[in-house]
Amino acid sequence: MSDALPPETTIATWTIPRVSGDPLTIDSAVGEVITVVGANGAGKSALATYIAGQTPTGKLHRVLAQRKIWFAASGPNISASGREQMVNNLNYWNTAIDSRFLDHADGQRTDITLFDLLGKIAAEDQRIAELVLTERRTPEEIEAIIGTRLFDVLNSVLEKAGLVIRVKITDKQTFMAVHRELGNEYPIAQMSDGERSALLLAAEVLVAPDNCIILLDEPERHLHRSISAGLVEALIDSRTDCAFVVLTHDLDLALGLSARPGKVLAALGVNWSENTIAGWDINEFSTEADLTENARRAILGGRKRILFIEGTTDSLDYALYSLLFPAWTLSASGNCEWVIRSVEGIKKTQSHHWVDAAGIVDGDGRSQQERDALITKGIHPIKVSEVESLYYMPAVLTAVATKFTQLDGKDTEQRVCAAKAAGIAALASNQGLHRIAKKLATDEVSRKLVTAVPSEITDPKITFNLPSPYAEIRARLDELHAGDNYEELVRIASIRDSAFRDRVAAALGAQSKEQYQSVARRAIAESPALIAELRLEVADQLFDRSDH
Template structure:
């Protein structure tokens, strides 16, 4: 039976007194917004447990010479652990003194050559120990063991898992990298490696040279590393150092969420002396989204669409005080808004959802408001590009002397588009209402008879002809009154906003992008003011 190792670490408790915790998992990730005191917390952990902690700061020099300086293992290890060959005093000399205080979080770590020296010294120590053991066994007439795996073997294994198409060789006091291409082998000096390769080698060597059973703290483990290799690197390093506990300090939520089986700590605040923190709990929200929300510390606005869709482009400019989260479908907006509002860990965060009006009934729209989910005053987000107020702004930007073009657009949308498609709109509205009524029915999943009874009752209550008559009356009244604003409120046609650019001497396909460009420039306030009347007034534009 294999016993799992228990790892211990400390965090500040009441009055910043160190409190010890114990876990089975191999690592912990500390996340928080910029300025939340993450790096200071890493320094605090180191200062309060210096003998068992080794911290790799965020500021790292990545240069080294052509040859590795030869030092004893004790010399080199002292230099990377304490910053001096013969450590004295209570302060770690690695962090430097600026004349007033020790720079625990802002000092540049310029120890690459010492790290390589320690790596080579450790390899030599292991080789010497093996030779010594072999000689002793031969003297006693015993067969000696096969050559064991040594530190550079481990480094090369980590390297290959991260950079599979590159070799790393450390021999004769040199670092060399190489690769094969078209049947030929190309070699280059270690100092000429890419930033990613050099920082990878540095972190591998640092982690392998640290003495046993340490807590290794890495501030900003993502620096100079492409996201595709970050988790590979740290998982490979952890696998080689199962004796150590790893603490990562980061604001990269993708790294944090992809690093599985790791405890996550969220820094809620730091007043310069004490930290407010808590463990990240399980949530119905995707973990990366949860970490993003915690790290941003802004009110959250869930919207339809993707990162590149017009929903996100518009809302991100209008709701600048919010963390805008594109969810894809309207059902995802609804589910994620509900999940966040029910998450006790996020109770201090304001959270809203915006969805298209589509063909929703007033009853459905009011029901969603209970969960802080609100609808637009137009049928869909694309119709925001068609509001009369916005058309007036475009007209002014293009320098046209009168409003004739605006009137032509309105006439085109009402007479040539809405009138021609009204029967299709009525049909889709009827189907939408039927789907909604079925979706909210409370049908039992455990009792077949009760489920059947509920369903039969629901069918009795749904009168197709009544629903169709109501929808026909609504749409025909809108057409009859010729009120442009009401047409935009009920007319669902995503291609509509790509058909009116020519009225303003713009390319039809470029019209929406033209608006997006304007909202990012000097006309931003005019564009936003033209759209605001069609947004839910329950969601404040500015959050204090």
């Protein structure tokens, strides 16, 4: 680019009004990317319009979110004079307040993009002809002056995005798509929606003026997720003379862009006063913070209260905690270690974000001292051994039995008694109490070994002397079993590794444990009292902080 600005040159500075009353000042510099992440309705397109209106004329190239991706012909349907007449209109429409949802030039933008692409290619060809015929330059000199040909850049970008097509120009000044593997050709008007969207987005960026700010509003729209991130990053690499502003709700794209020089902003919402914006709920996020990927995703997703839990979004944890803590945004983090790391990372980096975080992990037989240590870190061990146990607490058991009784008229109390007896028998069968005691003892010793490891090790041999808790745990289990103490057995036993759930579900009349658990969630959702009781089994302090 002949007029390229030096690196980090600021093209524009924007002062964004915020609902907090403290404006956010942002510089847009060459070689940097400002990434704005937010859900639909968070004010991203309104922010794009505001930025367009605050940028010097000629220094911003805007690609609208509601861009049209179809065209009737495979070449520009506009004349040079028509293109010239559109310049002022486009500058006005791109900054108009209704451009956040309306494109006044939707019938012309694709033609203009194709026209400008052809024009840039023709100008490049003309310059090469001058270098060859007039200045008698060698091929090496021409390559040094021109650099990579624009058309080669375009096809390289499409390839890096994972598309199997390249584009070529016919002698009639139209564009053809060529399948890289099969070799068949077809007019670009016949490309798929994703291919057309990728081509037009790439062309829009490549024909943008030198040293400008390229504003991409939801570039992932009309693109498959496997394509969008690679395409956008390849386009940014192709225009190192420009600054970029990317507004997106694609967290994968945002995470990739966050590794580049620039800033990441999370938009949570926008306040309007009639047709005027009063301010955005928007904050800057430091990408240097020591955070797990789950924590980064939650923060970039614009969440204010994040509850990290074990398991996946398909697990029993997620389904139950969604009912118990609706005021929190859940983030399934896999195992206990990752829950702890995510919460600790967020709490240690409060100055880099604006969210509140907590975690829930299984009880796993932890001592009160272990529980208290985790709670001080914002991690709440549930009061039962594992999340499955919550589904089979007596109050839930009774609620589910009542549901089945409403269908067949059988006695609810008898149903509950039979289910409890079946559960107790299942835990004790086939040396079940021995296995439960062995697991609880092993878990307890494992945790004690971790805490017993010295901070510095210099001796050639280290000896650990830990008493086995097995006998005490087994005696307690035998006592509970002899007393038919269903509730306490459910609290401390690992029921997921036994026939307990299947036997209890069958005794109640359920076809499977999955059906029982589904009915249990429905019963919980319909009972505020049951929700309150289970919340207290999960986390007293978390319940106190929840909106309810």
